[in-house]
Amino acid sequence: MASDTHAQTVAYVRDTMIPEAEPPAMESGAIKWLRENLFSSTLNAVLTVLSILAIYWAVTHTVEWLVFGIWDAGSLSECREIRDMRIAEGIWPEGRNVACWAVLSDRWNQLLFGFYPQDLYWRPVAALVVFFIGVAPILFDSVPRKLFYFTALAPFICYWLLWGGTIWGPIFVALGFVLAWAVIRFGQGIVGPLAATIAAFVVPILYWIFVVGPLAGAVGAVAPIGIEFVESNDFGGFMLAFIIGITGIVMSFPLGILLALGRQSDLFIINKTCVIFIEVIRGVPLIVWLFTASLLLNYFLPPGTNFDLLLRVIIMVTFFASAYMAEVIRGGLAALPRGQYEGADSLGLDYWQSMQLIILPQALKISIPGIVNTFIGLFKDTTLVVFVGLSDPIGFTNLIRATTDWNGIYWELFIFVGALFFVCCFAMSRYSQYLERKLATDRR
Amino acid sequence: MKRSVIFGALTVAGLTAGAASAATLDDIQARGNLICGVTTGLVGFAAPDANGEWQGFDVGVCRAVAAAVFGDPTAVEFVPTTGQTRFTALASGEVDMLARNTTWTFSRDVDLKFEFVGINYYDGQGFMVPTELGVSSARDLDGATVCIQTGTTTELNLADFFRVNNISYEPVPIETNAEAQQQYLAGACDVYTTDASGLAATRATFENPGDHVILPEIISKEPLGPLVRHGDHDWGDIVRWTLNALISAEELGITSANVEELSAGTNNPEINRMLGSEGELGAMLGLEPDWAKNAIMVGGNYGELFEKNIGENTPIGLARGLNALWTEGGLLYSPPFR
Numbered sequence: 021m022a023s024d025t026h027a028q029t030v031a032y033v034r035d036t037m038i039p040e041a042e043p044p045a046m047e048s049g050a051i052k053w054l055r056e057n058l059f060s061s062t063l064n065a066v067l068t069v070l071s072i073l074a075i076y077w078a079v080t081h082t083v084e085w086l087v088f089g090i091w092d093a094g095s096l097s098e099c100r101e102i103r104d105m106r107i108a109e110g111i112w113p114e115g116r117n118v119a120c121w122a123v124l125s126d127r128w129n130q131l132l133f134g135f136y137p138q139d140l141y142w143r144p145v146a147a148l149v150v151f152f153i154g155v156a157p158i159l160f161d162s163v164p165r166k167l168f169y170f171t172a173l174a175p176f177i178c179y180w181l182l183w184g185g186t187i188w189g190p191i192f193v194a195l196g197f198v199l200a201w202a203v204i205r206f207g208q209g210i211v212g213p214l215a216a217t218i219a220a221f222v223v224p225i226l227y228w229i230f231v232v233g234p235l236a237g238a239v240g241a242v243a244p245i246g247i248e249f250v251e252s253n254d255f256g257g258f259m260l261a262f263i264i265g266i267t268g269i270v271m272s273f274p275l276g277i278l279l280a281l282g283r284q285s286d287l288f289i290i291n292k293t294c295v296i297f298i299e300v301i302r303g304v305p306l307i308v309w310l311f312t313a314s315l316l317l318n319y320f321l322p323p324g325t326n327f328d329l330l331l332r333v334i335i336m337v338t339f340f341a342s343a344y345m346a347e348v349i350r351g352g353l354a355a356l357p358r359g360q361y362e363g364a365d366s367l368g369l370d371y372w373q374s375m376q377l378i379i380l381p382q383a384l385k386i387s388i389p390g391i392v393n394t395f396i397g398l399f400k401d402t403t404l405v406v407f408v409g410l411s412d413p414i415g416f417t418n419l420i421r422a423t424t425d426w427n428g429i430y431w432e433l434f435i436f437v438g439a440l441f442f443v444c445c446f447a448m449s450r451y452s453q454y455l456e457r458k459l460a461t462d463r464r
Numbered sequence: 465m466k467r468s469v470i471f472g473a474l475t476v477a478g479l480t481a482g483a484a485s486a487a488t489l490d491d492i493q494a495r496g497n498l499i500c501g502v503t504t505g506l507v508g509f510a511a512p513d514a515n516g517e518w519q520g521f522d523v524g525v526c527r528a529v530a531a532a533v534f535g536d537p538t539a540v541e542f543v544p545t546t547g548q549t550r551f552t553a554l555a556s557g558e559v560d561m562l563a564r565n566t567t568w569t570f571s572r573d574v575d576l577k578f579e580f581v582g583i584n585y586y587d588g589q590g591f592m593v594p595t596e597l598g599v600s601s602a603r604d605l606d607g608a609t610v611c612i613q614t615g616t617t618t619e620l621n622l623a624d625f626f627r628v629n630n631i632s633y634e635p636v637p638i639e640t641n642a643e644a645q646q647q648y649l650a651g652a653c654d655v656y657t658t659d660a661s662g663l664a665a666t667r668a669t670f671e672n673p674g675d676h677v678i679l680p681e682i683i684s685k686e687p688l689g690p691l692v693r694h695g696d697h698d699w700g701d702i703v704r705w706t707l708n709a710l711i712s713a714e715e716l717g718i719t720s721a722n723v724e725e726l727s728a729g730t731n732n733p734e735i736n737r738m739l740g741s742e743g744e745l746g747a748m749l750g751l752e753p754d755w756a757k758n759a760i761m762v763g764g765n766y767g768e769l770f771e772k773n774i775g776e777n778t779p780i781g782l783a784r785g786l787n788a789l790w791t792e793g794g795l796l797y798s799p800p801f802r
Contacts, residue, residue, distance in 0.1 A: 097779070126514055135512070138515075253543060315548075318557075407546060409504060409544045409549050411504075415544070418505040419504065419544070421642060422506050422510070422511035423507070424778060424779045427665060427666075427779075430646065
């Protein structure tokens with residue numbers, strides 16, 4: 021009955037659902053996005069139109085220049101001839117300006133390897149491969165842990181591949197680290213932890229200074245195993261930037277950790293040494309340190325000593341980066357709650373154990389963005405060595421421009437150098453983001 | 465007593481560290497190659513080619529010296545030096561000589577304790593302007609904007625020139641030659657000023673060199689030459705007389721083509737003395753008798769080096785001008801080989 025009543029009082033009852041309709045065209049999809057983001061007000065609409073015009077102008081002017089670039093020519097004037105010829109033949113429109121990428125194909129080897137002997141190019145490439153295998157277990161969990169043994173050897177293999185010469189030098193230098201480990205391992209029981217730690221620094225340094233040279237010489241005379249020696253002067257191009265950058269990055273990280281720990285230490289001398297080192301190195305521009313390395317050191321060393329300029333520069337860059345690194349890591353250490361330190365102590369761990377197992381893993385995790393930031397900065401700063409006469413990529417753009425063939429070429433070289441640096445730095449940045457996501461297990 | 469002796473020795477060692485050891489030639493011979501400081505790239509004067517071989521006018525001098533010492537023009541290592549590092553590199557013994565178009569000035573010779581062994585290029589500061597400006601003399605440049613490299617002698621010369629002529633200018637400071645070229649082409653300045661050889665090299669790279677003109681005025685003296693450290697005169701003599709041999713060779717008509725033939729002996733006693741078939745000149749320098757022959761064989765005499773690297777048939781296209789022989793109205797004049 022009720023339904024009858026209802027049927028007579030209401031003219032129409034819908035007994036099915038209305039099918040879902042598309043939202044109005046103005047309120048959905050690309051149009052909505054455009055309205056909201058680009059044309060939300062008159063001012064924004066005007067700005068959008070202007071921006072599009074600007075982008076259109078820039079793209080049309082550069083893309084043509086980039087894409088139609090000439091790859092096959094022997095000199096800048098040849099490039100211009102080819103271009104003029106194509107315009108004259110009507111293949112290209114009047115007034116088209118194109119890049120002369122031929123400089124890259126002509127000087128590709130030099131931009132990458134500098135003056136390194138051409139028949140030995142496989143060595144720097146092999147060194148790079150060794151480096152990547154060496155860092156793989158540090159960078160990625162999925163790599164077998166056994167590779168860490170290879171990681172420890174990688175720096176010495178890389179050095180030997182790059183510079184060449186006798187194999188005994190790197191071997192005996194590497195033995196110095198074994199010596200340091202042995203002193204720590206067995207010295208603690210005999211002379212106590214502090215003395216063993218100090219000895220672990222002093223003994224290898226004495227060994228490197230006084231023993232390695234004669235020993236390597238003597239063994240080398242008996243068993244002359246080696247590959248062709250290449251002088252540092254022949255290093256150049258991106259190889260040089262990589263060597264300085266990677267060495268600086270690899271060595272500044274442990275040095276920075278030690279300096280950061282030293283700065284937090286209660287031991288007066290260690291604390292003050294670290295503070296002074298960090299503040300002095302950080303307080304002076306890198307370029308000044310590079311000039312110190314290249315100009316001043318020569319006056320202090322005895323005449324005739326040939327202390328390699330590249331080595332001096334690498335040392336300075338490493339010191340500079342480790343001072344920054346120390347402060348970044350100190351930030352991480354300071355951010356840890358006091359309880360973590362106390363918890364480590366209450367477990368009965370000694371200083372190194374507590375650092376290694378509890379404090380540093382957390383502190384380093386917090387510091388990742390800062391650490392990678394320092395790495396990227398360091399890598400880009402390697403271009404400063406051009407001012408002390410090393411032929412890094414920027415230095416090579418000058419050298420290439422100084423030949424009559426390529427004088428007057430700028431953008432092509434700088435774009436190439438910029439692009440390669442960008443690729444490297446962007447890769448580092450992406451890796452650090454991956455690492456942060458992977459380690460983001462706590463501290464939500 | 466003993467300690468003070470040691471300290472004294474250390475002090476002396478420290479002071480003379482710059483002067484390095486006395487017998488540079490012995491060091492070089494023991495090492496097996498000459499280390500020559502060059503620029504970090506200057507068109508026509510020093511630059512590596514696509515194979516990494518250094519080429520250029522200054523490089524030619526280095527190779528000649530290497531050939532004079534070793535008989536081998538490849539026994540030389542080139543160290544690129546910047547304007548800042550060049551003098552320390554030489555003073556500290558990092559390089560044996562500089563052939564780096566360095567201007568011979570009083571203070572560099574006397575105060576910095578270097579020995580300029582001669583002049584291999586007489587340069588001078590000039591001006592380049594666009595032709596459409598219609599300027600024919602630097603004196604017409606009143607009120608012009610001038611692109612100028614900061615921190616160089618050219619900056620000071622420019623100020624002097626405009627002051628002497630009582631005209632005004634507006635400097636546009638730039639850092640490198642590369643930047644200068646871009647700024648000038650973009651019209652950021654009316655005038656570009658640097659050494660005339662540099663202007664010619666720069667102009668040669670422009671798309672339309674004819675649109676730019678180098679003004680006739682040369683406002684400074686820039687005698688460029690190789691230099692060595694004070695204190696080792698034996699080594700200085702070798703570099704000096706190698707350069708003189710190249711200049712004399714042009715005067716005497718000795719070229720890379722005929723030097724072999726002439727070294728067998730000629731009717732001209734000076735040629736014979738120089739090339740070693742007569743007399744003991746090589747032994748006096750502590751070198752082989754055929755030292756000058758080797759030096760000339762590398763790239764030829766001065767004139768040949770000039771023509772090959774910066775002469776009128778190269779893109780740089782420099783005329784000999786002041787750098788012609790004294791017999792042809794230039795300034796090149798080598799003392800006699802006697």
